[in-house]
Amino acid sequence: MFSANIVINDGDFTKTIYTMIKEGQHAEAIKILHGIPESNTCQAGLSLLAYCYFHVQDFSNAATYYEQLTQLFMDNNDYKIYYAQSLYQACLYDEAYKVSETIIDEEYAPRVTKLQAAIKYGQEDLTVAKHLVDSCSTEDPDTEVNLGCLLYKDGHYEEALSKFMTSLQNIGFKPFLSYNVALCHYRLKEYGPALRNCADIIERGIRDHPELSVGMQTEGIEVRSVGNTLTLHETALTEAFNLKAAIEYQMKNLDAAREALTDMPPRAEYELDAVTLHNQALMNIDQNPAEGFEKLQFLLQQNPFPPETFSNLLLLYCQHECYDLAADILAENAHLTYKYLTPYLYDFLDAIITQQTSPSEAYQKLDDLANRHTEVLRKLTKQVQEHRNNNDTEMVKKTVMDYEECLDRYIPVLMAQAKIYWEMENYPQVEKIFRKSVEFCNDNDTWRLNVAHVLFMQENKFKEATGFYEPIVKKHYNDILNVSAIVLANLCVSYIMTSQNEEAEELMRKIEKEEDQLAYEEPDKKYFHLCIVNLVIGTLYCSKGNYEFGISRIMKSLEPYNKKLGTDTWFYTKRCFLSMIENLSKHMIVLRDEVIQECISFLESCEMYGKGVKTVAVSPFTEEDDTPNGQQTVTFEARAMKALLLKLQTY
Known part of the structure; x- marks a missing residue:
């Protein structure tokens, strides 16, 4: 969020080099400069190499050349500040701060202060960063932006949003400012405004920089990498597409999320930033688990890495039932536990891993965690009612958001408890666990779906199961293939077992019609909804001894075989x-x-x-x-x- 600016010093190099730099061809300029022996020793050559490396965001090499320049020209404060900026961008915060302290010229004081504030922000030393930002001129537009960044880091998203909006009005459209606004809306779960700001950034980027090939990769057009140029950084396109992908992912639009990642300007895999690599791994984990885990493990070895990497890697290992690997990651990275895992998440993971060796102990740990959450949920419910009685709209909104966040943490704990008895096939006990949580979870789709499953599995509560499955299916009836195939299959079986054969046939006709339509539009794509419904119905009839009808449904389910x-x-x-x-x-x-x-x-x-x-x-x-x-x-x-x-x- 903090920014750094670089300028170049002219030398006696050919006009060709300067033309290339002016046209943004920094990578090509680097190749030519390395081909000229003098460029590694003379001031102009070193300066141009440092400048070009900074513009292709190779900050380590930029820092190396600026370090040489500071040693050759010890009184040149420009080189010192560029050296410090390069170290800062390379996340070498301690080294950057030491270099910044060597610049004692009063003329450079405002720039040095801003840079030091950025360094402390990167180190998450927010107290010192705030002190440094407060000492900056209030007339400097960056001061308002930096205060917004500090508020955001502290979790005060509404106040941060206000600062960024003010800056946007005073300065005019700036991609990074619009991105900051979108990010605040995202944290406030205001996805509509967040997507609108992302759309503004993308629209500007496409219009002003057609050379960045936005969207061409998704369309299947082969394009070369645009590299990590400063131009790409300044457009905030990478950040906007990553945020758009995150929002679509939260809204469970996985195809749209993946498309957002492929729409961004094309880069080679080794050029990808850590956030993009993390999001690619997360959003494609179901399609390619091995590659996804490899990327997350690679990120864990980098410094820095997205804070979510550690927790996501552990959760995904548990989701794929690789509990030993999750335990190993926890043991090998104990130093990351306190920094990147909340107490809730640590306790939850500990219980899930314990379940493999001692289900009873795991259940007790989960029960303690669930009880803590139910206490908080009851407290927040009471607070919401009090704020409503006082007509305090803002506090109602904030408390409801806190309630939803607490419920989001409670649901996985509840499901983990239920899974212990589910695997024992003790379905009445699973139902009992769900009934205890009805006061909080009655409107939650995940809870309702799992209640439907446990009622279905008891084989004598098909009518009750239908009551839970039907609203889920009807909610997406116009786009029925977005409903899980097993939900549709179980609903059809429930209809059949309660003598509602017409409803089952109507639902199957609806599925068949949609599959036929999609098969016409996308002939190479495979759809298994009707296949799974027929398989489940066929299996049901076979289990009841009616093999003639059951096997006929099974055989029908696999047509067409290819x-x-x-x-x-x-x-x-x-x-x-x-x-x-x-x-x-x-x-x-x-x-x-x-x-x-x-x-x-x-x-x-x-x-x-x-x-x-x-x-x-x-x-x-x-x-x-x-x-x-x-x-x-x-x-x-x-x-x-x-x-x-x-x-x-x-x-």
Whole structure:
């Protein structure tokens, strides 16, 4: 948020070099300068190299050349301040501060003070930073901005927003100021205004700097890296796109979040800033877990790294049930625990990891954590009512926000408690846990969804489960493929089990219609919603002994085979087929010859399309050859089951 300015000293180099620098071709200028031996020894050459390196944001090299200049020209305060700025930008705060203290010329005092304030801000020494900013001239527009930064760092987002808005009105549009405004709105959960400010930054960037190739990567156009130029930094495009991605991610629009990351000016992976690398890892973790974890672990070794990296890495390891890895990361980075983990998050992670060795102890730890949260929630509920009675709108807004934040922390604790009994298949106890939290969570979608699941699993509460599933589906009825496939499948089963077959058929027709429409618009994309619904219904009928109807639904679910046949869908398909074959061999069921012949034809189709489909799920953390083992393919297993059916036909 703090800024630094650099100017160059003219020398006796050719006009070509200066023209390149003027046109922003700093990387090319560096190559030419390194090709001239004199540039590494003369003042002009060193100055130009330092300046160019600063502009391509290679601050370590910039600092190296400015250090040489300060040694050669010890009385030149310009070089000293540029050297300090380069060290500051390279996050070498102690070294930068020491260099700044050597500049004693009164003429440079305002610039030195601002730089020292920026250094202390970077070190999170906010008391000293505030003192230094207060000593700056009130007529300097940077003073108001820097005060806003300090307020933001202290968590006073509304006051910070006021400072930034005032500066924006006084100075006029500046990308970094508009970004600061957007950031404050984001922290206040005012996503609409935050997105509008991001849109302003992006619109200006596209208009003023077409050379930055905004959006071309998303459109599939091959473009070369624009590099980390000072121009890119000044447009705040990278920051705006990252913030836009974060907002879309919070609003659960994952495709829009990923698109925001690919829309930003193209850079090579080694050129990416830490925030972009972190967001890429986080938003693509489901599609490529191994690469995502590799990026987060890499960031953890950098200095500095985004503060969220440590907690996100631990949470994602737990989410993927890699508890040993999470425990190792905690043990190896004990020095980061107090700085980057809140007491709540540390206790939560500790309980989750403990669950692997002692579920009862983990449950007790989670229960203590849950009780602390319920006390705070009750207290905040009472405060909201008091503020409403006093007509204090601002305090109501603030307290409601505190309540929502506390609830966001409480829900994962509650779900972790429920998961302990869920894995024991003690569904009545899970339901009991959820009922205890109804006063706080009744309107929470995550809570309602999990209540629906636990009612469904008890197999005698389908009507109650329908009551929880229906609002979730109806909320997204016009965009039904955004609803989880298992939710749709469970609702269909609940309808069938409560004799509401017409509703189940209508829902399935709706899913089929939307899938057909999307298949027409995006023929290469695969959709599994209707497939999963049919698989679940088929499995239900097979479990009840109605194999003829159940197997027909299973076979229908995989049409067309080239789009629906996969590792997961085959797993549930073969379970039903093997169950049917077992019961046929034991003479517990009898099927018509036509049905068995249909099954054989189906298996032959699977044999044809399943040559490259694995039957064993590979861990995302293991690097294996994509070519499946011959016996671990759908083709091999389909052929084996066909052979069993043919044998049974002959007896």
